[in-house]
Amino acid sequence: MQLTGKQLIGADIVAEGTTTFHGYTPHNGQPTATTFYEATDAEIDRAVALADNAFWTYRKTLDVQRAAFLEAIATEILALGIDLIDMASQESALPTARIEGERGRTVAQLRLFATFIRDETWVRPISSPLQLQKMPNGEPAMLHQRQIALGPVAVFGASNFPLAFSVAGGDTVSALAAGCPVVFKAHPAHPATCEMVGRAILNAAQQTGMPGGVFSLVHGASNRVGERLVQHPAIKAVGFTGSFRGGKALYDLAVRRPEPIPVYAEMGSTNPVFFLPGALVGQSDQLAASFAASVTQGVGQFCTNPGLFVTSDTATNFTTELARQLSAMPTGTMLTAGIQQAYSHGIMHQRSVAGTQQPTPWTGNGAQPHLLLTSVENALQHPELSEEVFGPSTVGVLAQSKEELLSFARQLTGHLTATIHGTEADLAEYADLVDILTTKVGRLVFNGFPTGVEVNHAMVHGGPFPATTDSRSTSVGTTAIYRFTRPICFQGFPGGTV
Amino acid sequence: MQLTGKQLIGADIVAEGTTTFHGYTPHNGQPTATTFYEATDAEIDRAVALADNAFWTYRKTLDVQRAAFLEAIATEILALGIDLIDMASQESALPTARIEGERGRTVAQLRLFATFIRDETWVRPISSPLQLQKMPNGEPAMLHQRQIALGPVAVFGASNFPLAFSVAGGDTVSALAAGCPVVFKAHPAHPATCEMVGRAILNAAQQTGMPGGVFSLVHGASNRVGERLVQHPAIKAVGFTGSFRGGKALYDLAVRRPEPIPVYAEMGSTNPVFFLPGALVGQSDQLAASFAASVTQGVGQFCTNPGLFVTSDTATNFTTELARQLSAMPTGTMLTAGIQQAYSHGIMHQRSVAGTQQPTPWTGNGAQPHLLLTSVENALQHPELSEEVFGPSTVGVLAQSKEELLSFARQLTGHLTATIHGTEADLAEYADLVDILTTKVGRLVFNGFPTGVEVNHAMVHGGPFPATTDSRSTSVGTTAIYRFTRPICFQGFPGGTV
Known part of the structure; x- marks a missing residue:
């Protein structure tokens, strides 16, 4: 893959700005080859506007369609082969065996979420008859509750897992699985790995007929890019893994918006x-x-x-x-x-x-x-x-x-x-x-050790503040999907629901 | 019942302050008989400290014990008889037939939550085997997820439902059902009704052996009382029903705490x-x-x-x-x-x-x-x-x-x-x-009307901002309980969990 260093906005690969930065090889302290362009404000706004537009189509895709999309992402990531392993290893100084393991985890996570949403009970359906409203046939009207997607989500990757907590990591996967478009802020510590995985996601989106704008990726070494993203009115939730300082700063911005939004920042801890x-x-x-x-x-x-x-x-x-x-x-x-x-x-x-x-x-x-x-x-x-x-x-x-x-x-x-x-x-x-x-x-x-967070249905990778900004959630495991959903109920509709 | 106008702090009925106020009869514009004492800062702090202390016992009560507590509250409210109906009607100008209906709803809500938590699956148990950790017998170690109580909750009642959205209303019931002690800020528009219901809750707590401090009630006509409550470090969540201005102000305080906490403010809307x-x-x-x-x-x-x-x-x-x-x-x-x-x-x-x-x-x-x-x-x-x-x-x-x-x-x-x-x-x-x-x-x-929110398992009484501060929740119906819980998982414990 020929790297461009540019933003991935919907299907477009663009760079309108003039501020640039380089990735870095920790082993020798040298910059990596590709020049990366910081996203301009207009590029960020365009990515979010596309996500907002995509939401109207994407939220109505069938569970099986989104499952196919997630599985196609897994296939596209594997198709990047050794080039992805080498790049992630070069940018992180993590050994290739570890990166291979992490790729396996990332791909398994995509497939696990695909399986999870193929079971239609993932929306937590609940039905109750009403006492006060009748249907035309005289039967009680019904109330049907289920979970629906929140809206476009901004995701910030972590430096320490360039695959499993980055572009196609747990936050992106659970948001896409829920029916939320994602605008991803690439991590400046591994921008080339980010571009490779981002383009794999765009390929998968195209192959499976997902709407343009369902995924975008913007670069930036400065805080401006993430700050603008979190404050954009069309962004409805934020996923973040990283430092306390970084996560808390995004939380503080998000709760001060005219319309406050949830921030799921996993900020680490000492895990006694x-x-x-x-x-x-x-x-x-x-x-x-x-x-x-x-x-x-x-x-x-x-x-x-x-x-x-x-x-x-x-x-x-x-x-x-x-x-x-x-x-x-x-x-x-x-x-x-x-x-x-x-x-x-x-x-x-x-x-x-x-x-x-x-x-x-x-x-x-x-x-x-x-x-x-x-x-x-x-x-x-x-x-x-x-x-x-x-x-x-x-x-x-x-x-x-x-x-x-x-x-x-x-x-x-x-x-x-x-x-x-x-x-x-x-x-x-x-x-x-x-x-x-x-x-x-x-x-x-x-009688175990805290490292090694397995991705499964029961995992909780979260905890009370200051470990995270929202103890009611997990960022690993299938219940992570409910960070990006909310309940709605339909009352008295013919056939029960819409 | 002889009204005191004082705070109910654990089992104590106290008033150390000198600031007083009166309830009000809307029909004639006259103050009601009882003089109410605003809670002092020390009284508020004592109520929260007692709740924090009670949490260590209350969170470990069996579901059936809390169910019995909720049912005893229903019985105690009914035992107040016509005196409660008359007082709520006097303080709200709502006709007695409406108040009787509201009492029925309040009592039914208590019993519904009791039934709900008697079914142990309310904690949303999820189990998965681990690949990396084995038990001494060579079997895979298990991961068991379930919901647990968040901690002491501050609840603010609404003026428009002096029973169903007040002292023993949906917020209090769902917090108590979850295993969270409640400190209730009485509404100054119906303080006498608040005292009557608050004392019914304390009677029920005593009868069913609940820890002192599981419920307290503080009075106040000024914002100071609620503001101090929400900012107390031991309060872990807030339930509110009322105006946009009031709910948003509490939200703004809560997210600016050193440890931010969730605020579930239902602030109303025009419901097109x-x-x-x-x-x-x-x-x-x-x-x-x-x-x-x-x-x-x-x-x-x-x-x-x-x-x-x-x-x-x-x-x-x-x-x-x-x-x-x-x-x-x-x-x-x-x-x-x-x-x-x-x-x-x-x-x-x-x-x-x-x-x-x-x-x-x-x-x-x-x-x-x-x-x-x-x-x-x-x-x-x-x-x-x-x-x-x-x-x-x-x-x-x-x-x-x-x-x-x-x-x-x-x-x-x-x-x-x-x-x-x-x-x-x-x-x-x-x-x-x-x-x-x-x-x-x-x-x-x-083909129905939005008024008449029935309390059942499927109801969603919530919605995107500015209708509420947290669209991921409902303040009516049994899923309201999950506002006051968070997931935890137990890994590798003998017998599965603790």
């Missing part, structure tokens, strides 16, 4: 892991190795990366082995120079906090895995130790007692996940911990 | 009714009479009051008969002096707009039923004609053609309901109208 006493008996080395692998997976660049763990201050075998494991792991290359810099600053700040132990070496260069230990008392005094440092590090909080562990759990803010490692006896003994964590997270894991 | 050509053939007099009854029901003080209708400019038989019917109807007494004043101002403003016909008399005094007619062209030039004037009035927009009718429909903002009167042939001919209205409302009615 609790190692209870029974978990460590006879297997602390094995657990330390598994935990070190979870902390450093994908250079620690996972929304569900366990950046915080809590255990007894007597678990020295575990923490010693964890330090040894993390120290032995290689320094990785992060997604962008900015993320690398933020990681270094974050670790250096953590190391400057009084009352901490730092059993892993720290050169100050690169994405070196890192462990910091502190007491519950000190962690409660320094809440910044519990905040996310995006990357391959974790902070261990050591409790002197069960009560101290619970007191730390009680003051946690919202997280995507929390995890408990223990025996069934631990679980009974620490029932209060389960109870507390249930109020703090979207997913509670027992 | 379309009379298509076939509907009027041979039955325009009958339709005019039914429509006049819908416009003036409850002195026009319904959220779903049809304040706007659209028909052909040749439908003069219909409009003439409608004018005759409305002219013949008595002038009613409105809920409050403020509402009466707003109605008079609204009608006088409408009458001052150029290009309107005013076929009903207008004395300028009281809630006199009113009809105003205008052309589509003039209505599009004067959007204020399509805005809500709360009371027994309606604006008829007369179209010269089908295209003109559709162009008017296209520019409608969000409404709670829209209605189409016509034959099946009209419905086929005006398929575009059905399509347009589907994007504008929460409920689309055929």
